[in-house]
Amino acid sequence: xxxxxxxxxxxxxxxxxxxxxxxxxxxxxxxxxxxxxxxxxxxxxxxxxxxxxxxxxxxxxxxxxxxxxxxxxxxxxxxxxxxxxxxxxxxxxxxxxxxxxxxxxxxxxxxxxxxxxxxxxxxxxxxxxxxxxxxxxxxxxxxxxxxxxxxxxxxxxxxxxxxxxxxxxxxxxxxxxxxxxxxxxxxxxxxxxxxxxxxxxxxxxx
Ligand SMILES: [Zn+2]
Numbered sequence: 522x523x524x525x526x527x528x529x530x531x532x533x534x535x536x537x538x539x540x541x542x543x544x545x546x547x548x549x550x551x552x553x554x555x556x557x558x559x560x561x562x563x564x565x566x567x568x569x570x571x572x573x574x575x576x577x578x579x580x581x582x583x584x585x586x587x588x589x590x591x592x593x594x595x596x597x598x599x600x601x602x603x604x605x606x607x608x609x610x611x612x613x614x615x616x617x618x619x620x621x622x623x624x625x626x627x628x629x630x631x632x633x634x635x636x637x638x639x640x641x642x643x644x645x646x647x648x649x650x651x652x653x654x655x656x657x658x659x660x661x662x663x664x665x666x667x668x669x670x671x672x673x674x675x676x677x678x679x680x681x682x683x684x685x686x687x688x689x690x691x692x693x694x695x696x697x698x699x700x701x702x703x704x705x706x707x708x709x710x711x712x713x714x715x716x717x718x719x720x721x722x723x724x725x726x727x
Contacts, residue, residue, distance in 0.1 A: 548649075554725030555695045555702065555718070557688075563649040566691040566726035572603045573623055573654065573689065576611035580627040581658070584667050588679040589625060592686055592713075599715045600723055605686060617655045619645055623689065624655050625682070631661040639663050639706060640681055642688035654689035656682070671709040680712040687715075692722055 550562035557565050567573055577589060593605040617626050631638070638659050645653040658665070658681070665681070666672035680701070687702050694704045697718035706712060 552725075553693070555693055555697070555722035556691045556726060557644065557693045559646065559649055561649075564691065564726055565644065565646045565649050565651050567604075567651050568726065570650070571727065572597075572606035574606045574608040575623045575625060575654075575656075575686075575689070576608045576613070578611060578613060578624050578626045580629075581625060582627065585665070585678050588667050589682050592679050592682040595683055595713060596686055596690070596715060600720055600727070602727065604690060604723070604727055617643070617657055619653060621653055623653060625685075626655065626657045627660050628657050629660050631659045636662045639676055640685050642685045644689065644691065651689075651691055656685045656689065658682075671711060673709050676706060676708055677711050677713070680706055680710065683713060683715070687719065690723065691726060692719070695719075695722070 548561060548563055551558070551564050553562075554564060559565055575589075575593065577586065581589070590607050593607050596605055597603045611622065611624055613620070613622065613624060617624070617628075635641075636659075640659055641657045643655045643657075644651050658678075664672075664675040665678040666675040667678060671677065684701050684706060692702050695702045695718065697703070697716065699716035700718045701712055701715050702719060702722075703712075
């Protein structure tokens with residue numbers, strides 16, 4: 522039942538980016554390298570502005586702190602460079618919004634027509650530079666587990682966050698064998714190691 526899509530929503534200053542681009546020399550389109558691309562077919566990423574610092578919203582149950590930390594560490598360790606950094610808990614009380622902070626939220630309310638989403642990462646970019654990413658976990662429609670032992674009918678939070686952090690870095694979905702960026706994450710499944718495909722993709726931008 523939990524073969525649900527995990528999606529990214531690319532929003533933000535796309536139109537503003539277009540406006541700026543129109544005034545400048547038009548850049549060449551790029552191969553996607555499994556990255557999200559802007560309307561000019563340029564990959565969007567943080568480029569040299571890493572590590573990206575993520576904060577954990579108070580809505581996230583404390584038992585998941587280590588799972589989130591390990592998901593960040595997996596990307597860093599496997600890629601061999603610190604792309605992500607945990608800033609700890611944030612005292613922000615607001616709902617997800619564009620606020621120049623990268624935050625992981627735990628939401629008990631979710632759009633009923635999107636109840637299949639396990640989580641959602643929103644990335645904001647200008648031109649081809651990402652400047653903010655927020656991750657929402659769908660705690661209304663899914664249950665999660667922490668630690669090493671899969672729980673039937675529940676989603677592995679570490680695997681899910683690993684995938685969403687991939688989106689936060691600019692990666693799109695891929696059907697590549699072993700990729701953690703495959704759209705769906707089955708329940709009671711551990712998918713905690715970025716694959717060679719994922720690392721090769723990242724090396725296009727980082
Ligand atoms: Zn996804």
